[in-house]
Amino acid sequence: MDLDAVRTFVTAAETGRLQDAATALSVTQQAVSKRVAALERELAVRLFTRTARGVRLTIDGQAFLPHARALLDAAERALASVRPGSRALRVDVIGRRLGPAALLRDFHRAHPEVELDVVTLFDAEEALAAVRHGTIDASFRAVTVPARQLPDGITAARVHDEPVQLLTGPRHALATAREVTPARLAGYRIWMPGLVAGTEWAAYYDELATAFGLTIEATGPDFGIDPLLDTIADSPHLATLVGEQTRMVWPADQDLRRIALRDPTPVYPHSLLWRSDNPHPALRALRGHLDAARRGPVGAGSWTPHWAW
Template structure:
C-alpha cells in the first residue's frame, strides 16, 4: 500500500476539498486525484463521495479512516526511531573487563545523558562482528581486525590501543621486575585461558608468540577470571598477559603484580568498526573521547603486521 496515497486520503478527508489537500501536500490537484484513484483500486472500494461542495468519506472511507491515521502515526514513529540520535548508540565491547569497555564506561560517566547501550556479541569472531555492524545489529564494535578484511561500507579506526602487561603472583621470578622486554619472556610459560582458534585474539597471540619466541598456551579448562587470579597467586611459574586498561580484581592477599613490557611494548590494536557515514551524534562524541584517552606508550611499540593503521 502506498503510504503517500494513504496520507493524501487522510488530508482530503480532513479538508473536504481536493484543491485544499493539494495545497497542503504541495502537489497538484491532478496528483491528488491519481493517488486517491490508485488507493481505491488497491482496496477495491470507493473511499470518497464527490459532491458539488467537495468530498467526504464514503461508508467504507469512514471505516478505513481511523486505520489510515494509525498507519501514518506508525510510519512517523518508525522514521523517528532511526533518525540519528533518536535512539541509543549500540556498541559491542566484546568483553566488559577489557580496556575498550572501560573507556566506553568512562565516556558514559562523563556524559550520563548520552544515549548509549553497551553490549557483548558473545562468541562471534571479527568477521561476524563486521557483519553485525553492516546489518545494523550494532552501531559499532571493538575488534582487532586485519586491514584487508574491512569490507566496503565499514570504517575502521584504531582508537583504543591497549599496551600489554605481564601479570604474575608474588613467587614468580619476575615478580619484582619494574619492567621486562618481551623477548625475555621466552623462558617463561604464559597462560591465556580462553584462546579459541579462529578468534582475533588467537591470531594476535599467535603473532606475538612467533615474533618474540614466546610460549603462550590455553591448556586446561577455563574456569573464569577469578580462577585465573587464584592460579597466578599460587604459582611460582605461571604468568598471563593483560591490557594496561583492563579491569581485573583479586583479593589483596593474592599480591599479584602488573609488570610493564618495554622495548618494544606489545599493543593489542583494538579498532572501532562503524558504518561509513553514520551520523549518530553519540558515535561522534565517543570517537572524540577515545582519541583523547589513548594511553601513551614510551619507546617502540609492536602490533601485528595485519593490524589496521
C-alpha cells in the same frame, strides 16, 4: 520467561558476585537471590555454585548464558523498534572488563547525556555482521585484515593502543621486577586459557609469541578470570598476559603482580568499526571523543603485529 530474572542472571554471571549484581541493577541482594532462584526453578537446573568469594557458573549456567544474552538482545531490539525519539547508541565492547569498556566509560563520563546500550559479542565475524546488518552501531575490535578487505560500507579506525602487561603470583621468578623486556619472557610458561583459535586476540598473541620466542599455552578449559587468577597466584612457574586497562580485583592474600613490558612495549591495537552511512549523532560524538583522547605508546618504543593499521 521473566526477563528481569534473565537479566539478573546475566549480570551476576558477569560480575561474579550477587552483591555486585544488586548494585549494578539497583536492587537488593535478596531480590537478586530470589530472581536467580526462581529462574533455576523454572529451568530445573542449578545455574551457579556459591563460593566464599561469590558465585561461579555451573556447566548448565555456562550453557544457558549465551542464550540468556540473546534473549535480552532480542527484547532490547523489540523495544527499540517502537521507542519514540532517539534510541541508545549500541556499541560492542568484546568484554565488560577489557580495555574497550574503559574507553566507553570515559566517553560516558564526558558525555553523560548520551544513552548507551553496551553489548558483548564473541568474535570479529559476529561483530562485523552485526555492524553490517545494523543491529549494533559500532564495535571495538582489533582489525586483522587490510582496509580493502572490509565489507563495502564498513569503516574502521584505530583508536587506542593498549599496553600489554605480565601478571604473576608472588613466588614467580619475575615477581619482583618492575619491568621486563618481552624477549626476557622466553623460556617462561605463559598460560592464557581464554585464547580461541580464529579470534583476533588469538591472532595477536600468536604473532607476539612468534616475534619474541614466547611459550603461550592455551590448554585446559577456560573457567573465567577468577580461576585463572587463583592458578597464577599459587604457581611459581605460570604467568599470564593482560591488557593494562583490563579490570581485575583479587584478594589481598593472592599478592598478584602486574609487571610492565618495555623495550619494546607490546600494545594491543583497538579499532572502532561502524557503517559509513550510520547517521546516529552519538556515533559522531563517540568518534570525535576517541580521536581527541587517543593515548598509549606509539612509534619506535612499541610493538604491534604486522596487520595492525
